[in-house]
Amino acid sequence: MFRLNFKITLRNLWKNKGYTLINVGGLAIGLASCMVLLLYVAYEWSYDKQSKNYADTYVVYQHQVTSSGMMSWAWTPGVLAPELSGTIPGAVMASHSSYPQPQLLSFHESYFKKAAVYGDPQFLKIMDYKFLKGNPARALREVNSVILTETLAKNLFGNEDPINKIVKLNNKEDLKVDAVIADIPKNSSIEFDYLLPWSLWERQQPFVKESGWGNNFCLTLVQLQKGENFSKADELLSHVLANHQQGATGHYSLHTLSKWHLYSEFQNGRSVGGKIDQVRIFFMLAFCILLIACVNFMNLSTARSEKRAKEVGVRKAIGSSRKSLISQFMLESVLLSVLGMVVAFVLIEISLPYFNGVLHTELVIHYSDWKFWGVFAGLTIVTGCIAGSYPAFYLSSFEPLQVLKGVKTTGSTSLSVRQVLVVFQFVFAACLIICTAVIYQQLNFIKNKSIGYNKNNLVEIPIQGSMHNEQKLILLKDQLLKSGALSDVTFFSRSISEGGNNTFDVNWQGKNPKENVLFNHRSAGYDFAKTMGSGIINGREFSPKYTDTANVIINEAAVKIMGLKNPVGTVIKFWNSPVTIIGVMKDFVMENPYSQTAPLILYHKMNEVEVVVARLNAGTNISSSMDKIKEVTERLNPGFPVDTKFVDDNFEQKFQNEKLLGTVANWFGGFAIFISCLGLLGLALYMAEQRKKEISIRKVLGASNMNIVTLLNKDFIKLVIIADLIAFPIAYLIINHWLSTYSFRVSISVLPFAIALGLSLIIAILTVSVQSVKVAKANPVDALKYE
Incomplete structure (x- = not known):
C-alpha cells in the first residue's frame, strides 16, 4: 500500500509542477528561516559552556x-x-x-x-x-x-x-x-x-x-x-x-x-534577564514563521479541492477507505516537506555567511552531530504532518456520490477555516511590521538625542610605550597640532564610550551619611571640553596657567545630586582629599545612551591618562589627516602601531542589539509576509475556482472586468482589516513591554500601525489582483458550456 501511495504521490506532484514548486518554495523558506533562527538560539544558549565544570x-x-x-x-x-x-x-x-x-x-x-x-x-x-x-x-x-x-x-x-x-x-x-x-x-x-x-x-x-x-x-x-x-x-x-x-x-x-551572557541585567540585586529576552523572541519567531509556512500549505492544498474531489470520489467508489486516503495525503505533505528541507539546506548554506556577519556569530551546521540530525528529522516530519493534517482530513471527507455527480463539495465551514488561517498569517505579519517600525523609531530617537558632545570627526589614539610621560604627551600634542591634521587635542583616562572607573568615595557638606552615590571619575587633559565640542556651563577648564592638581570639574548631574546652588569654588572631599570645583561641564553620554547620565568628576593627573582625544581639521582630507597622525605618532613612539579609532564608530557599537533586532525582524518579517502572500494567493485561487460560474454569469449580464476584480478583492480586504484589528492590540502590548526597559523611549504613535495597515492592504490587493485579473479576463463560455 505504501508503495502504491508513494507512486500516486509522485505522479500528482509531477503533474502539478506549479503547485509543487509554490508549496516546496513556501515550506523551504519557512524551514530555512526556522533553522537559521534555531541555530542562533542554540549558539547563544551554548555561551560559556566549554569548560568541564x-x-x-x-x-x-x-x-x-x-x-x-x-x-x-x-x-x-x-x-x-x-x-x-x-x-x-x-x-x-x-x-x-x-x-x-x-x-x-x-x-x-x-x-x-x-x-x-x-x-x-x-x-x-x-x-x-x-x-x-x-x-x-x-x-x-x-x-x-x-x-x-x-x-x-x-x-x-x-x-x-x-x-x-x-x-x-x-x-x-x-x-x-x-x-x-x-x-x-x-x-x-x-x-x-x-x-x-x-x-x-x-x-x-x-x-x-x-x-x-x-x-x-x-x-x-x-x-x-x-x-x-x-x-x-x-x-x-x-x-x-x-x-x-x-x-x-x-x-x-x-x-x-x-x-x-543571557542573564546579565539585575534589578534590586536579582537577575531579571538580559539577552535571554532577545533569544526568546527569536525562538518564538522561528516557529511562528514555520507555522505560517504550514498554514500556507493548507490553503494551497484545499484551494485545489475541486480538482482532487473526483480523484477522491473514484478511489472511494472502488474501495479505498478514508484511512488510506488520509495516509496518501499525509505522505504527499511529508514528501513535500522533505523536498522543502532539501531546498532549505541550500538556502541555509548560502545565507549563513551573511547572517554570521549581521548577527556577529559563527553559526555552522554540524553534520556529524546526531542532535542536529534529530532536530532536522523532527522538524521535517512535524512540518509535514502539521501542514498536511487539515487537507488530509478535509479532502478525505468528500462523499463519492456527491463529487461524482458534480455537487458542490464545500460549505461555509471549510471556507471559514481557510479565512481563519489567512487572518492568522496576516496578524503575525502585521505584528512584525509594527514591531520593526517601532524598533527603528526607538533607534533613531536615541541616536538623534543630544549626547552632550560632537562625535563627528572625533578620534581616539591609545597612549602606549614611552608616551606614558607628561613631557612626551605635551610634545605629541604640539606636533599633532602643527601637522595641520588636527584642530584640537586633549587626553583622557579611558575611551570616551567606555564605562568603569567609578567610586562611592565622594563627600560634600550636607550629604546624607547613609546615602551612597556612585560617581564616574576620569583624568582629563587641558582643553577637554573644547575638543569634545561640549561646553563649560560655569567656571573654567583645566589650564596650564593654573596649578590644577587639587581642582576638579563636575557635570550637571553631579551638581544636581549634590544640590549645589553655586558649585564653582565649593570644596568637596574626593577619596578623603579636599578638592575645589573650578567648573561645571555639560552632561555627556559615556556609557549607556539609554540611561540617565551619571554624576562625573574630572581631575587633572597626566600619569593616569590612557587615550589621546583629538578632533580632525575640518578643512583637510580625512585620509591625509590620518596619515599625518600616524607619521607623527610613530616618529615619537617607534615600535608601536598606531590604532586610531573614530568615536562615532565606537558609539555605534552601543546600538548593536537594537540594530540586530531590527535587521532580523526586517528579514524574517519579509519572509513571513512573502509566505502569507502565497497563502492569500491560495485562498484567491480557491475562491476563483468556487465562483467561476457566478463570475461568468455576471460577465454575460454585463459586469466589467473592474467590477469582477473589485468583487473578488472586497472579501480579502475585509480579512486583512480584521487581521490588522486583531494584530494592533497584540503588537501594542509587545512593543510597550519592550520599550519599558529603556529610560529614554519613544512614545508609541499611530504611524507604525498606519504603516502596517497600509502595507498589508497593498500587499493583499496586489497578491489577489494577480488572480482576480486572470479570472476577470477569462472567457465565460469556458465555465458555462457544460451547463
Whole structure:
C-alpha cells in the first residue's frame, strides 16, 4: 500500500509542477528561516559552556545600594578571591583575573596589539582551556611568562615551536612562552588572545597588590564542589564584604557562569534577564514563521479541492477507505516537506555567511552531530504532518456520490477555516511590521538625542610605550597640532564610550551619611571640553596657567545630586582629599545612551591618562589627516602601531542589539509576509475556482472586468482589516513591554500601525489582483458550456 501511495504521490506532484514548486518554495523558506533562527538560539544558549565544570562555576557579582537604587556589576576587589577558599567551605577554588585589554606583543619584526588577560593559575583550572603545547601545571606561575592562543602563536612564529621563545610586551617586558592553548570560542564571555600572570600585573601596577576592599577592578570566579548547596554558599558570600569593610552597604552574590551572557541585567540585586529576552523572541519567531509556512500549505492544498474531489470520489467508489486516503495525503505533505528541507539546506548554506556577519556569530551546521540530525528529522516530519493534517482530513471527507455527480463539495465551514488561517498569517505579519517600525523609531530617537558632545570627526589614539610621560604627551600634542591634521587635542583616562572607573568615595557638606552615590571619575587633559565640542556651563577648564592638581570639574548631574546652588569654588572631599570645583561641564553620554547620565568628576593627573582625544581639521582630507597622525605618532613612539579609532564608530557599537533586532525582524518579517502572500494567493485561487460560474454569469449580464476584480478583492480586504484589528492590540502590548526597559523611549504613535495597515492592504490587493485579473479576463463560455 505504501508503495502504491508513494507512486500516486509522485505522479500528482509531477503533474502539478506549479503547485509543487509554490508549496516546496513556501515550506523551504519557512524551514530555512526556522533553522537559521534555531541555530542562533542554540549558539547563544551554548555561551560559556566549554569548560568541564561550567555548571558548578560562578561569577561573583557585587551589589551596592545607591541613591538611585541598587546597582550590580561583576567588578570585585583583588583581595576577594584569596579570601573565598577559607570563607566558603564548598569552594573548590577561586580565581581573580583582569578584564581583557589590548596590549602590544611582539617577536622580532612581528607586532600585534591583541586582547590580554592577567590571571592566576586557578583561573586556568576553572576555565579548563585546552592546552595544545606546554605544561598546564607550570602555566602562569613564573612572573615573566605568557600563554598564547593558537592563532596568535601562528601569527608570531609561523610553523616554529613557540615554547620557551622570548616575546616582548609593550616593547619593554621580556616574556617566555610557557604554553599554547586552543583559540577562545566566540561564544565565550571572556575572550582574549593571550594570558599573563597576575604577579606580573602586580609588578606593573602596584595598586593591584595594595588595593583593599573598596577598589573594584577585577573579575572573580568561584568553582563549587559538585552537589554543593548553592544557596548556602551564596548566603555565606553575602556577608564577606560586611565582615571586612565597616559600614558597608553592599554585598556579593554568586551568578552562574553559563547564565552570565543571557542573564546579565539585575534589578534590586536579582537577575531579571538580559539577552535571554532577545533569544526568546527569536525562538518564538522561528516557529511562528514555520507555522505560517504550514498554514500556507493548507490553503494551497484545499484551494485545489475541486480538482482532487473526483480523484477522491473514484478511489472511494472502488474501495479505498478514508484511512488510506488520509495516509496518501499525509505522505504527499511529508514528501513535500522533505523536498522543502532539501531546498532549505541550500538556502541555509548560502545565507549563513551573511547572517554570521549581521548577527556577529559563527553559526555552522554540524553534520556529524546526531542532535542536529534529530532536530532536522523532527522538524521535517512535524512540518509535514502539521501542514498536511487539515487537507488530509478535509479532502478525505468528500462523499463519492456527491463529487461524482458534480455537487458542490464545500460549505461555509471549510471556507471559514481557510479565512481563519489567512487572518492568522496576516496578524503575525502585521505584528512584525509594527514591531520593526517601532524598533527603528526607538533607534533613531536615541541616536538623534543630544549626547552632550560632537562625535563627528572625533578620534581616539591609545597612549602606549614611552608616551606614558607628561613631557612626551605635551610634545605629541604640539606636533599633532602643527601637522595641520588636527584642530584640537586633549587626553583622557579611558575611551570616551567606555564605562568603569567609578567610586562611592565622594563627600560634600550636607550629604546624607547613609546615602551612597556612585560617581564616574576620569583624568582629563587641558582643553577637554573644547575638543569634545561640549561646553563649560560655569567656571573654567583645566589650564596650564593654573596649578590644577587639587581642582576638579563636575557635570550637571553631579551638581544636581549634590544640590549645589553655586558649585564653582565649593570644596568637596574626593577619596578623603579636599578638592575645589573650578567648573561645571555639560552632561555627556559615556556609557549607556539609554540611561540617565551619571554624576562625573574630572581631575587633572597626566600619569593616569590612557587615550589621546583629538578632533580632525575640518578643512583637510580625512585620509591625509590620518596619515599625518600616524607619521607623527610613530616618529615619537617607534615600535608601536598606531590604532586610531573614530568615536562615532565606537558609539555605534552601543546600538548593536537594537540594530540586530531590527535587521532580523526586517528579514524574517519579509519572509513571513512573502509566505502569507502565497497563502492569500491560495485562498484567491480557491475562491476563483468556487465562483467561476457566478463570475461568468455576471460577465454575460454585463459586469466589467473592474467590477469582477473589485468583487473578488472586497472579501480579502475585509480579512486583512480584521487581521490588522486583531494584530494592533497584540503588537501594542509587545512593543510597550519592550520599550519599558529603556529610560529614554519613544512614545508609541499611530504611524507604525498606519504603516502596517497600509502595507498589508497593498500587499493583499496586489497578491489577489494577480488572480482576480486572470479570472476577470477569462472567457465565460469556458465555465458555462457544460451547463
